Amino acid sequence: MKTTGIILHSGLLAFLIGISFALPSTAQAQLLTPSSSDQKHYLIAQSEPDEAYDPFSDYSEFDEDSDEEADVNFFRNGRFLTVGIAAGYRGFTGNFADQYSAAPDFGLYLTYFFDLRLAMSLGFQTGDHNVKFTANDKAVTYSGNVSITSINFDLKYYMNTQNVTRGLADLNPYILGGxxxxxxxxxxxxxxxxxRDSTMGFDIGAGLEIPLMRKKAFLGIQGTYHYVNFSDENKTRVSNGGGTDVLDKPLSGDMYDVLFILGMNF
Structure with a gap:
């Protein structure tokens, strides 16, 4: 009986010792083996040679920002449309200066702005001038009136005045041609x-605009040279209805005008 108890005691002790050795190894295995919740997943980026360059997605953010800034500046400080009335003085060059007298002229102007610098202008001007011709060594004199009307399509380019002094920065100088x-x-x-006769001509000039009424209106001054070539230019003969007289001076020359423009901005 005593021998049987000793055997049972020894077997229980060996079982407990085996469990004690097995438990640390199992726990260590659990610690070394990461759980599914602790595992981290990574995505590896892949690139395809055909999609290495896309002209529609490859853009410069700096250029886009500058364009956006220019648009915002135009909507805030720019003008879309101006309408103005003009009055001034028209003169002539060449022999026209001796045959046509300088006189006032009047007009209307409509200007559309593409951006802060570039604009297109449509103008209408008219004026009457006294005229006097002499022919056959001043033996015959023709006198009367000549009316000159013009429709002008011009492009205006406004200069940048941001780098000048504060007083001059508000002015809007420009050049034009058309x-x-x-x-x-x-x-x-x-x-x-x-x-009556007509001809095409070329315009070249410059101007300056002074803002009024918190930039809702402006007062401008504009000088323009008009290069014209009428059908009788450089000719010395004119029909008088019954014959032909020889003019003492040929008809030749161009026109220029200086206008004051009062306009409204929209």
Whole structure:
């Protein structure tokens, strides 16, 4: 009986010792083996050679920001449309200066702005001038009136004045150039059948605008030279209805005008 108890005691002791050795190894195995919740997943980026360059997605953020800034500046400080009335003085060059008298002219202007610097202008001008021709060594004199009307399409470019002094920065200087259609109508005493003709011409000029009423209006001054070539230019003969007289001076020259423009901005 005593021997049996000793054997049972020894077997229980060996079982407990085996469990004690097995438990640390199992716990260590559990600690070394990461759980599914502790595992981290990584995605490896892949690139395909055909999609290495995309012209629609490859852009410069700096250029886009500058364009956006320019648009915001235009909507905040720019003008879309201006309408103005003009009055000024028209003169002539060449022999026209001796045959046509300088006189006031009047007009209307409509200007559309593409951005802060570039604009397109549509203008209408008209004016009457006294005219006097002499022919056959001043033996014959033609006098009367000539009316000149023009429709002008010009592009305006406004200068950047941000780097000048504060007083001059508010001014808007510009240069212009374009085309014009000029109509000339004579009303002369003693000359029949000398009525109306027209020609195309070129415009070149410059101007300056002074803002008024918190930039809602402006007062401008503009000087323009008009290069014209009428059908009788450089000719010394004119029909008087019954014959042909020889003019003492040929018809030749161009036009220029200086205008004051009062306009409204929209």
């Amino acid at each position: 085309l014009g259609q000029f109509y000339r109508t004579y009303t002369l005493s003693g000359l029949d059948g000398y009525s």
